[in-house]
Amino acid sequence: MSIAVIYGGNRPNGNVETLTKLATQGLIVEEIYLKDTIIQPIIDMRHAEEGFSEVNDDYNAIIERILPHDILIFATPIYWYSMTGMMKNFIDRWSQTLRDPNYPDFKAMMSSKKSYVIAVGGDQPYMKGLPMIQQFQHIFDFMGITFEGYILGEGNKPGDIVQDSKALSAAECLRRELQ
Amino acid sequence: MSIAVIYGGNRPNGNVETLTKLATQGLIVEEIYLKDTIIQPIIDMRHAEEGFSEVNDDYNAIIERILPHDILIFATPIYWYSMTGMMKNFIDRWSQTLRDPNYPDFKAMMSSKKSYVIAVGGDQPYMKGLPMIQQFQHIFDFMGITFEGYILGEGNKPGDIVQDSKALSAAECLRRELQ
Amino acid sequence: MSIAVIYGGNRPNGNVETLTKLATQGLIVEEIYLKDTIIQPIIDMRHAEEGFSEVNDDYNAIIERILPHDILIFATPIYWYSMTGMMKNFIDRWSQTLRDPNYPDFKAMMSSKKSYVIAVGGDQPYMKGLPMIQQFQHIFDFMGITFEGYILGEGNKPGDIVQDSKALSAAECLRRELQ
C-alpha cells in the first residue's frame, strides 16, 4: 500500500503537518505541498462546444504524482469551516480531468483508492468541522473512492496540536492501520 | 436596503446567475463577478511575527465594494458539494482583513449585514448541498452576519434552472422579501 | 399515485398539519395520526436466537395502511432538532418488520415508494432542521425509498405557519408536483 499526502495549508510545520507526520511516521509517503504549486481555478467548459482548454500550471503534475498511490490523505487546516481554497481549487479541477482525453481512466483509477482526511481547526473542529467531513464524503462517493476515516484536531497557533491528546491518539491508531 | 451579489462561478449566464437575477429583478444591485478578478490564496501569517504582507491583487477592491451594502448574496455554482474554490479563496482572505489595520472595523461592519446564499448544482443539491449551507452558517455565525436564507437549485447544463420550479418560486419569494 | 401522510405531532391542527393539508389540498390522502395510536419502542432482538416477539400494539396496522401507497409524506413538528420521539419509535420498529416473516417483501415494497418530509420548528428550522433532513436521507437511502423533497417551515404557536410565506409557497409547489 503506497501513500500520497496532499497538504492544503501554507504554513511550514503547521499543526496539520505535525499530526499527519505522526500518522505516517516510518512509512514511505509521497508528500505534495499545494502551497509550492500553482493551480488555477477551473474554467467550467463542461458544456461548451470547444471543451476545456489546456491549462499551463502545476495541476497535471500533481495528478501524475497521486495516481500511482493506493491511499490518499487529504491534510488541510480548516479555514472557514472547510478545506483551504487552494485545496478546493485542486479538487474543482477534477471536473476537467474527468473529461480530459489524456486521462481516460481518471475516474476508474481514483475509484480504486482509499482516502483519509486529516484536518485541524481552531473553532470547535469536532463539531464545526463536520460539514467539511460530509463534503469530503460526497466528493469521495462521487469518485468511488473509499472514505476510510478522518481525524479532526484542535489547534490555532503552530504547536497547539500537541495539546490535543484525542487527535494524537487517533493519529497513532491511523499509523497502525496504515502499516 | 442596498444589495451586493458576489458571483463565484465563471460561466457567463450560468444557472446561478439566472436564478439570482430573478431574485433581484427590478432591484439595484452591486454585482461582483469573482471570475473577472484575481484573488490570491491566503498566506496564513496570523501567528507570524511580521504579520500579513500586503497582497497585490483585486481582493481589497472587492471588500471596498461590498462593505457599503446591507445585504450580501453569495451566488455560487456548487462545485464538488461546496462553493467554488474561487469564492473560497475570497472568504479565506477575510482572516487577513480581520487583522488588517486598514480595516479596523471589518468584523463590526460585516456583522451588521444580512446574507443569503443562492447555489445551483447538478447532483441532488437539495440533499448534497446541505453541508455547504451548514458551512456558510458557521462562516456567518463567526462574523456575526445574519443568515437570512438560501435557495438551492438543480441544474447542470446552462439553462437547466428554468426547469426547477421549486427554485424559481423560491427566487420569487426572495424577490418579494428583498423589496 | 396514491398518498399516505404520517403525522408525528400530537397537537390537533398544528402548524405541520396546516402546511401538509395545503400541500395535499384536493388530493385523496390516507392520513395516519401517530398520536391516536400506540407504538412500543423496539426491543432489539436482531441477534437473539429467539428473534423478535410479536408486539401487541398499533404498529402493524399502520404498516398495512402505508404499504399500498406510492408516496409517503412524513409530517412532523421538529422537536429538539429532529422528528418526534413518537415518529422515531415508529421508524425504529422497521428493523423488526425487515425480519418479520409476515412481511417478506417489506423492503422491496418500501423501495418502490417516493417520500417527502414536511417539518415545522420554532428555532431556525431552515438551518437547525438540516441534520434531521440528512437523517431522513440516510433512512430513505437504506430502504431504497426515493427522497423527492422536503419543506421546512417556521412556527411555534399554532397558526404561526401562515406567516411563513416561503413555506406556504413551497407547499403550493409540492401540491402541483403531487397532482
Added chain:
Amino acid sequence: MSIAVIYGGNRPNGNVETLTKLATQGLIVEEIYLKDTIIQPIIDMRHAEEGFSEVNDDYNAIIERILPHDILIFATPIYWYSMTGMMKNFIDRWSQTLRDPNYPDFKAMMSSKKSYVIAVGGDQPYMKGLPMIQQFQHIFDFMGITFEGYILGEGNKPGDIVQDSKALSAAECLRRELQ
C-alpha cells in the same frame, strides 16, 4: 466531578454499554437504563391555556437522578441514524420540564453541565452518525450544556465493538479526561 450515564438501548451488555463502561471504568457512575423505565411521549401543551398535565410515568424520577451530576453521558445505539426513540422521547419531555413549576431552575441547572455522546452503529457510523452529532449539538446549545465530545463506534452484533480499535482508544482517552 460526578457522572450520570443515560443508556438509550435495550440490549443488555450491548456494544454501547461495553464502550461506555470502558470509558468510565473505575469511576463512580449513576447509570440510568431507559429500557427499564416507562416514558410517555410528550403531549405538547406549550401553547394550551391549561398547560401541561402531570404525567404518571418514570420521567421525573430520571430527571431527579441526573440533576445532581456534573457530567451527562448520552449512550445510545444508533437506530436509523440517530438516538433511539426511547431516548428521543426522554429528551422531548424536557420541553415540559422547562415549563414545570416544580423545576423552576431546570434550564439553569442543566446549563452548568458538561455532556458527552457515545454511540455505536452498524452502518458507517463515522459518516452517517454525523447528523445525530449535529442534532445533539443543537440540543445542548439550546440548553446551554457544554458538548465536550463524542465517540462513534462501529458494531452490529453484540461484541462487535471490541474490533473497533479506534473507538476503544477514544474510550481510553475519554477515561483519562473524566478522571
